[in-house]
Amino acid sequence: MKKTLLICFLVLHQVALKAEGYQVNLQSQRQIGMGHTGTGLLLGASSMHFNPGALAQMSSKYDFSGGANVIFSHNTFQKQSPSLYQAESDNPVGTPFYFYGAGKVSDKLVVGLSVTTPYGNSLKWGDDWDGRYLIQDISLKAIFFQPTVSYKIVDNLSVGAGFVVTYGDVNMSKALPLTDQNGNEGSVHLSGNTMSYGFNAGVYYKPVTDLSIGVNYRSKVVMKVEGGDAIFNVPASLSGNFPKNNKFTAELPMPANLTLGLGWQVSEKMLLAADFQYVFWSAYEDLSFDFEQNTETLYDSYNPRNFENSMVYRLGAEYELSKSINLRAGIYYDETPIQEGYLTPETPGTNKIGMSAGASWYVTEKLSIDASVLYIHGEDREDGYQPANFYGTYASNAFIPGIGVSYSF
Amino acid sequence: MKLQVLKYFTLLGVLALWQCEAKLDEFKPENGSADFTTFVAIGDSYTSGYTDGALSNAGQKNGFSAILAHQLSTTENYYDQPFIPEGMSVGGNGNGSYKLVVLNKSLVPFPTKGNPELLSDPSNWVNGQAPFNNIGVPGVKSFHLLAPELGDYTLGEGAFNPFYTRFASVPGTSTMVSDAILKNPTFFSLWVGGNDVLQYALAGGNGVVGGTGINDITDEATFTYSINKALAELTSGKAKGVLGNIPDVKSLPYFNYIAYDGLELDAEKAAMLNAGYEQYNQMAEANGLPQMIFSEGRNAFVIADSSYPLHMRQIKEDEKVLLSASTGILGEAGWGSKEPMPEDQVLSSEELAAIKDATTRFNTIIAGAASQYELPVADINQLLIEAEKGLVIDGNLYTTVFVTGGIFSLDGIHTSGRGSAVITNRFIEKINKHYGATVPLVNVNDYPGVEFP
Structure with missing residues (x-):
């Protein structure tokens, strides 16, 4: 296990904020190309994420796929008028990845394992920017391991479920308004990791030949960091108030998702898909740090977030150009879960539109190379975080190319 | 065909990257009806x-x-x-x-x-x-x-x-x-x-x-x-x-740093002050004025007050001690305890x-x-x-x-x-x-x- 964790650490460099809140919807190239639809489709091994119920419908005996994306994201902040102040984040390039492997045990039973990164956040506003007392930089990484079983009840109806083990890692820095006599400001760095658990279950049903329906529920996974490191840098004369080797406990929920997906084989060559994804963001009520050692000046910090449940509407299409080339396109609209007055630079959420395109090249019948590009445009949002009285207009976008391979036999 | 797909991707990539920066309009200051020239x-x-x-x-x-x-x-x-x-x-x-x-x-x-x-x-x-x-x-x-x-x-x-x-x-x-x-x-x-x-x-x-x-x-x-x-x-x-x-x-x-009751005493010091002000308290009693009693913990400072019959008294909650009194309070002078705080250090x-x-x-x-x-x-x-x-x-x-x-x-x-x-x-x-x-x-x-x- 230790070794696995180490690998996770190395591989999972930075996952940038891609969907609203801190969800990352980049779990399969084919799906990204189709606006990340797929709950109502047959996707082979990658159904383990989108709908374990559809996994049992796998046509080949074994199916493997894996891939990664590269996220170039930008966030800009213009302080509330009248102000000349603008800041731009220097976000690390994110590289989320996925791996799926599944095999048929019998005609009706399929088992598999998926490794995905459906949540994450990585923002770097800088040490000196104007919102530094709220956040300087944050990196949240989560990796989901999901052993899965899926069973075909009858030919057009199957169910499936997976047990989710999550490894999570969080790192964040904030400035503290305590300056030393050389003009250097204090800061606090919080870091920790944790294991947590959840499940993923789904049903797949095909009422008629050309139409398929899927329902998927992915449970909430609460990342609870206990004994995380809290490192304070403060002027020497104040160090007594900020104990060295302090620890903290904090909780961050990765919310549940309920998705209804539809698939429609319009013609032999054209497949359309739609997903309606309901995200239970209201689980994220606050971000609170409970310090092991409190002092006169260091008390536990409570930061309300009050996220609201939100919807994502997705549409996708796939066109079989030739035996060896499939082309895809998709679009989605992702509602922000962040209500007015609770918009922080740590998750500067806004309603987002995602536009994607993709293609697969079947090198052989068994092996395909899958690629996608996704451009996410965030609506400009003029709002702020009331408890910190920090207001302005946030703009964001991201450009995400990705590549993967699929192999089935 | 492969080439075309590649081209398509490159084009899309370039387009997207080109406008990758999330731009916001810059703020332009205006003078209104004022003239800030000089x-x-x-x-x-x-x-x-x-x-x-x-x-x-x-x-x-x-x-x-x-x-x-x-x-x-x-x-x-x-x-x-x-x-x-x-x-x-x-x-x-x-x-x-x-x-x-x-x-x-x-x-x-x-x-x-x-x-x-x-x-x-x-x-x-x-x-x-x-x-x-x-x-x-x-x-x-x-x-x-x-x-x-x-x-x-x-x-x-x-x-x-x-x-x-x-x-x-x-x-x-x-x-x-x-x-x-x-x-x-x-x-x-x-x-x-x-x-x-x-x-x-x-x-x-x-x-x-x-x-x-x-x-x-x-x-x-x-x-x-x-x-x-x-x-x-x-x-x-x-x-x-x-x-x-x-x-x-x-x-x-x-005017706020030193609290009116900033005289912190342990039991021993309080007893010493009570003994020291015994005579004062007898006079106060004779004149029907409040006595100065000290106890362990926070106490109101003793201040000079020339308009007061006994020329000194304990400070009231709504009165203020100046920051400049700090040294006198902490030092040998013992302002506010064994010596009354000088009048110019207090706002009545x-x-x-x-x-x-x-x-x-x-x-x-x-x-x-x-x-x-x-x-x-x-x-x-x-x-x-x-x-x-x-x-x-x-x-x-x-x-x-x-x-x-x-x-x-x-x-x-x-x-x-x-x-x-x-x-x-x-x-x-x-x-x-x-x-x-x-x-x-x-x-x-x-x-x-x-x-x-």
């Missing part, structure tokens, strides 16, 4: 940039008027100041800027060695470069604005203000207002009147209410005349401007009432003059009342608490760079509202605050 600031220590108990180069650069000037225009050399040379400082007592030091395990503001020669040696004066845009003079009251004597060093020490003498265009002849007019200002800030009350408070109320002595509360007629006359002259060239009103000194840390409830009354009257006069000359007033009195409860600015909580509150510098009277920025934003908001301008606000947290060792 700005002068007239006022007292706050306008001068006095902070941490002294006037220093850093303080001048981060003072209220310098910050305001920087927001009004980005033109080079827009705001000429009578700069103190870099690294030097001079306070009212010849001291240098205060610095926090660790003394007996606690943090104490301590004056550095100052540069009194900047005031005392005429070769260090900067009259040759006059007039300046910053006509802020530490210590001035309303009636000094129009007084040529303010800079007249021939009058002898104590009778003139060397902070003005060092940069007056013609010491002994020019006045603060005449120097301002030499600049042909199109816009001015006038923020005076603070010292018309503050000096009385700093002297522990040992002055006259309605006089023109250094420790007096200025009489109303003089105050009214001075403000109106200064405005008449400043606006004679069609200049527009902004005024600031004066805070109730009760908001300043200088009557004195505080006189201060409050004068502040209200002066602010009414400032408001009246402002409306007569159609000028906006930044309500700094209100700002500091809000700050007492706490102002959250971009994630930082500011209060009026001494040293840690962030608004005030180590002298407990003048603002830190950040406090000055908070005040500047209040002025800018008023300017914008009155003139339909959009002068940008400053990022308060960019300015220097209190620095800890």
Whole structure:
């Protein structure tokens, strides 16, 4: 296990904020190309994420796929008028990845394992920017391991479920308004990791030949960091108030998702898909740090977030150009879960539109190379975080190319 | 086919990357009906940039008027100041800027060695470069604005203000207002009147209410005349401007740091004091006056009070001890316990009432003059009342608490760079509202605050 964790650490460099809140919807190239639809489709091994119920419908005996994306994201902040102040984040390039492997045990039973990164956040506003007392930089990484079983009840109806083990890692820095006599400001760095658990279950049903329906529920996974490191840098004369080797406990929920997906084989060559994804963001009520050692000046910090449940509407299409080339396109609209007055630079959420395109090249019948590009445009949002009285207009976008391979036999 | 797909991807990639930066429109400041071409600031220590108990180069650069000037225009050399040379400082007592030091395990503001020669040696004066845009003079009251004597060093020490003498265009002849007019200002800030009350408070109320002595509360007629006359002259060239009103000194840390019941005693010391004041208590009982009983924990200080039959008593909850009493309380003198706190270290409830009354009257006069000359007033009195409860600015909580509150510098009277920025934003908001301008606000947290060792 230790070794696995180490690998996770190395591989999972930075996952940038891609969907609203801190969800990352980049779990399969084919799906990204189709606006990340797929709950109502047959996707082979990658159904383990989108709908374990559809996994049992796998046509080949074994199916493997894996891939990664590269996220170039930008966030800009213009302080509330009248102000000349603008800041731009220097976000690390994110590289989320996925791996799926599944095999048929019998005609009706399929088992598999998926490794995905459906949540994450990585923002770097800088040490000196104007919102530094709220956040300087944050990196949240989560990796989901999901052993899965899926069973075909009858030919057009199957169910499936997976047990989710999550490894999570969080790192964040904030400035503290305590300056030393050389003009250097204090800061606090919080870091920790944790294991947590959840499940993923789904049903797949095909009422008629050309139409398929899927329902998927992915449970909430609460990342609870206990004994995380809290490192304070403060002027020497104040160090007594900020104990060295302090620890903290904090909780961050990765919310549940309920998705209804539809698939429609319009013609032999054209497949359309739609997903309606309901995200239970209201689980994220606050971000609170409970310090092991409190002092006169260091008390536990409570930061309300009050996220609201939100919807994502997705549409996708796939066109079989030739035996060896499939082309895809998709679009989605992702509602922000962040209500007015609770918009922080740590998750500067806004309603987002995602536009994607993709293609697969079947090198052989068994092996395909899958690629996608996704451009996410965030609506400009003029709002702020009331408890910190920090207001302005946030703009964001991201450009995400990705590549993967699929192999089935 | 493969090639075409590749091309398609490349094109999409280039397109997306090309507009990858999340752009927002840049903010464009507007003057509205005001003209900021030439700005002068007239006022007292706050306008001068006095902070941490002294006037220093850093303080001048981060003072209220310098910050305001920087927001009004980005033109080079827009705001000429009578700069103190870099690294030097001079306070009212010849001291240098205060610095926090660790003394007996606690943090104490301590004056550095100052540069009194900047005031005392005429070769260090900067009259040759006059007039300046910053006509802020530490210590001035309303009636000094129009007084040529303010800079007249021939009058002898104590009778003139060397902070003005060092940069007056013609010491002994020019006045603060005449120097301002030499600049042909199109816009001015006038923020005076603070010292018309503050000096009385700093002297522990040992002055006259309605006089023109250094420790007096200025009489109303003089105050009214001075403000109106200064405005008449400043606006004679069609200049527009902004005024600031004066805070109730009760908001300043200088009058709040030492609590009335700051006498902390253990059982032994309390018993000693009770024994020491036995005679007092017998006399008090005989005269039907309250006794002074000390107990373990917090106790009200003992203060001198010449108007009290026994000439001393315990301080009341609504009375204040000055910050300057700290050394006397902690030291051998034992002020407030075995010796009564001297009268000039205490503001009695009557004195505080006189201060409050004068502040209200002066602010009414400032408001009246402002409306007569159609000028906006930044309500700094209100700002500091809000700050007492706490102002959250971009994630930082500011209060009026001494040293840690962030608004005030180590002298407990003048603002830190950040406090000055908070005040500047209040002025800018008023300017914008009155003139339909959009002068940008400053990022308060960019300015220097209190620095800890």
